[in-house]
Amino acid sequence: ALREQQIATVPSELKVEKRTNPFLRCDDAAIKKAAEAYADQPLDSPLAVFKVLRAWKDDF
Numbered sequence: 001a002l003r004e005q006q007i008a009t010v011p012s013e014l015k016v017e018k019r020t021n022p023f024l025r026c027d028d029a030a031i032k033k034a035a036e037a038y039a040d041q042p043l044d045s046p047l048a049v050f051k052v053l054r055a056w057k058d059d060f
Helices: 014-018 029-039 046-060
Strands: none
Touching: 014 029
């Protein structure tokens, strides 16, 4: 609807990004669990989760 009115939709608000962007929630238990399942190994830090998410995105 915003785009039809020629109103910018990007950038979004940071609070929305933090709620919806998995790259900003690497410490979230559900995100970690999904990344561990994809990597088929435990991940010991948010950085490790981020790296797996990034690789997963590249392979999507």
